[in-house]
Amino acid sequence: MISGMAWVFGDHISSDAIIPARFLHQRDSRSWAKVVLADLRPEFASQVGFGDFIVAGRNFGCGSSREQAPLAIKTAGVAAVIAHSFSRMFYRNAFNMGLAVFTCPEAAVRVHDGDRLRLDPYSGLIEDVEQQISFQAQPVDPYLTDLVSQGGLLKKIRKQITGHG
Amino acid sequence: MNQPQTMSQKILASRAGLPYVEPGAIVEAGLDMVLANDVSTPMAIRGFKDIGGEHVFDSSRVVLVADHFTPNKDVASALISKEMVEFASAMRLEHRFEGGSSGVSHVLLAEQGLILPGELVVGADSRTVTHGALGAFATGVGASDLAAALVTGRGWFQAPASIRVELGGELGPWIGGMDIALALLRLLGPEGAHYQSLEFFGPLLPRLSMEARMSISNLMVESGAKAALFPVDQVTTDYLRDKAKRSWRSVAPDPEAPYAKTIKLDVTGLESLAARPHRPHDVATARRAGYEPVNQVFIGSCAAARLEDLRVAAQVLAGRQVHPRVRLLVLPPTPRIMLQAVREGLVETFLAAGGVMGPPSCGPCMGGHLGVLAAGEVAVATANRNYRGRMGHPSSRIYLAGPAVAAASAILGRVADPAEVLS
Numbered sequence: 001m002i003s004g005m006a007w008v009f010g011d012h013i014s015s016d017a018i019i020p021a022r023f024l025h026q027r028d029s030r031s032w033a034k035v036v037l038a039d040l041r042p043e044f045a046s047q048v049g050f051g052d053f054i055v056a057g058r059n060f061g062c063g064s065s066r067e068q069a070p071l072a073i074k075t076a077g078v079a080a081v082i083a084h085s086f087s088r089m090f091y092r093n094a095f096n097m098g099l100a101v102f103t104c105p106e107a108a109v110r111v112h113d114g115d116r117l118r119l120d121p122y123s124g125l126i127e128d129v130e131q132q133i134s135f136q137a138q139p140v141d142p143y144l145t146d147l148v149s150q151g152g153l154l155k156k157i158r159k160q161i162t163g164h165g
Numbered sequence: 166m167n168q169p170q171t172m173s174q175k176i177l178a179s180r181a182g183l184p185y186v187e188p189g190a191i192v193e194a195g196l197d198m199v200l201a202n203d204v205s206t207p208m209a210i211r212g213f214k215d216i217g218g219e220h221v222f223d224s225s226r227v228v229l230v231a232d233h234f235t236p237n238k239d240v241a242s243a244l245i246s247k248e249m250v251e252f253a254s255a256m257r258l259e260h261r262f263e264g265g266s267s268g269v270s271h272v273l274l275a276e277q278g279l280i281l282p283g284e285l286v287v288g289a290d291s292r293t294v295t296h297g298a299l300g301a302f303a304t305g306v307g308a309s310d311l312a313a314a315l316v317t318g319r320g321w322f323q324a325p326a327s328i329r330v331e332l333g334g335e336l337g338p339w340i341g342g343m344d345i346a347l348a349l350l351r352l353l354g355p356e357g358a359h360y361q362s363l364e365f366f367g368p369l370l371p372r373l374s375m376e377a378r379m380s381i382s383n384l385m386v387e388s389g390a391k392a393a394l395f396p397v398d399q400v401t402t403d404y405l406r407d408k409a410k411r412s413w414r415s416v417a418p419d420p421e422a423p424y425a426k427t428i429k430l431d432v433t434g435l436e437s438l439a440a441r442p443h444r445p446h447d448v449a450t451a452r453r454a455g456y457e458p459v460n461q462v463f464i465g466s467c468a469a470a471r472l473e474d475l476r477v478a479a480q481v482l483a484g485r486q487v488h489p490r491v492r493l494l495v496l497p498p499t500p501r502i503m504l505q506a507v508r509e510g511l512v513e514t515f516l517a518a519g520g521v522m523g524p525p526s527c528g529p530c531m532g533g534h535l536g537v538l539a540a541g542e543v544a545v546a547t548a549n550r551n552y553r554g555r556m557g558h559p560s561s562r563i564y565l566a567g568p569a570v571a572a573a574s575a576i577l578g579r580v581a582d583p584a585e586v587l588s
């Protein structure tokens with residue numbers, strides 16, 4: 001069970017909004033985490049707590065396929081992104097980076113900003129503690145859950161090659 | 166007896182060593198070709214080194230192409246090109262495209278016969294889907310996927326559900342692949358094929374050239390499609406006859422294959438189209454797309470500037486002059502196309518009309534290099550994205566269209582239908 005606060009965002013949040021191109025020349029994911037989503041909610045990066053959630057609308061992560069976007073979110077301490085839907089490349093990159101993402105249109109509509117959520121990452125059950133309602137996210141393939149628990153694609157391959165992470 | 170499968174399912178299943186794969190299921194599968202460019206390679210090389218990679222899985226199946234900023238536009242891009250050349254040498258990559266042999270990767274690899282029907286291909290570039298025109302399952306991935314693929318020659322894929330696209334009718338004069346692609350984007354919208362693959366069918370296909378198919382597959386990314394596959398037919402085999410660098414085996418969908426839905430497009434009566442700023446799906450007829458003064462026309466990119474497209478543009482421009490306000494930039498996407506355009510006199514036509522020729526490069530397509538737009542400028546491009554700021558200043562505006570409309574627009578100085586010039 002993961003427990004944290006919901007930060008609610010709208011539809012079509014692009015990877016450009018998640019990590020603006022002007023920061024891409026920096027090479028350290030911690031510097032991206034400091035500015036993640038800054039153009040939409042300047043307070044997010046400094047106030048987001050370890051284990052908090054991003055709850056968003058349709059097509060989260062659309063636009064450029066930059067991997068810095070899920071990496072910045074993960075480095076900022078976000079436990080999972082819950083959205084109505086994800087862009088294909090963001091969805092893929094998120095698992096490769098070891099960031100858990102859940103598709104749940106109902107939660108996207110009903111969760112309020114600041115609500116406390118509890119998430120069971122294995123079953124995809126999301127509970128809104130404030131409103132006392134729960135939602136079932138679409139099932140995630142065990143292959144992808146495993147990818148996240150191994151820390152992402154490259155850590156997994158590294159383990160396969162070298163026998164250790 | 167296996168359940169019937171779409172072309173996408175069959176390619177993924179066969180490369181995963183399975184008889185059947187269910188849409189939605191995740192499989193690990195062997196890759197036939199891995200592609201990266203000058204934007205994605207540096208991050209992929211870093212990942213490759215991070216995981217302790219020493220060799221690429223197969224030196225004949227990895228291709229790195231510097232195309233976005235080539236010829237190097239500044240020191241930073243020169244360093245990237247250098248890193249790519251050094252990596253290619255260290256890994257003894259068999260197929261090298263550098264200097265005078267480089268071009269826009271998605272045009273180049275097909276032309277070189279390096280991607281073939283039935284193959285599974287990943288590229289760290291969203292336009293990798295272009296190769297669906299050849300009957301390959303080709304899709305864009307991120308830099309981590311690429312790093313992993315370089316080492317293992319494998320990738321993970323969620324088998325997509327497929328949409329059946331039926332193309333029928335008769336093509337009118339000047340109507341080509343870009344017009345069909347834009348008509349389809351208008352039908353599908355930005356999420357119409359989300360996570361899905363498109364598979365093409367219908368009586369129009371025998372009359373649809375490989376160039377037109379490539380334009381169509383190329384643009385389908387804007388509908389969210391993961392892949393966009395044409396069946397392997399006479400057009401495919403004719404195209405590959407003296408190009409294919411490996412033997413290949415075509416894969417056809419099963420007769421009863423399950424499609425999530427069917428969309429139909431009858432091209433009879435279709436007029437020349439253009440996508441208006443700032444969305445590729447906001448499509449209107451070229452006659453009515455917009456009347457604002459155009460400053461630049463770009464004929465190039467991996468969408469629609471292959472030899473056939475250049476011939477069409479030259480036909481419209483022959484004996485005419487580009488509007489005095491317009492900069493016409495023509496960048497043949499590969500050296501071979503450039504050479505053939507010289508031999509056929511197309512280059513002379515473009516220059517005589519007042520155009521400028523540029524090197525094989527992505528160039529203005531993503532506003533990084535050559536032909537960048539100033540504030541408020543308007544462009545018509547045979548390209549695939551017209552989002553705000555794509556070609557330069559955020560207040561510039563881009564129309565997307567096929568080569569006939571681009572050429573006509575260059576002459577009239579506004580978005581125009583070729584018939585307006587030729588009548």
Ligand code: SF4
Nearest residue numbers: 292466467527530531
């Ligand atoms: S021509 Fe444009 S779309 Fe094609 S690879 Fe280059 S930048 Fe991307």
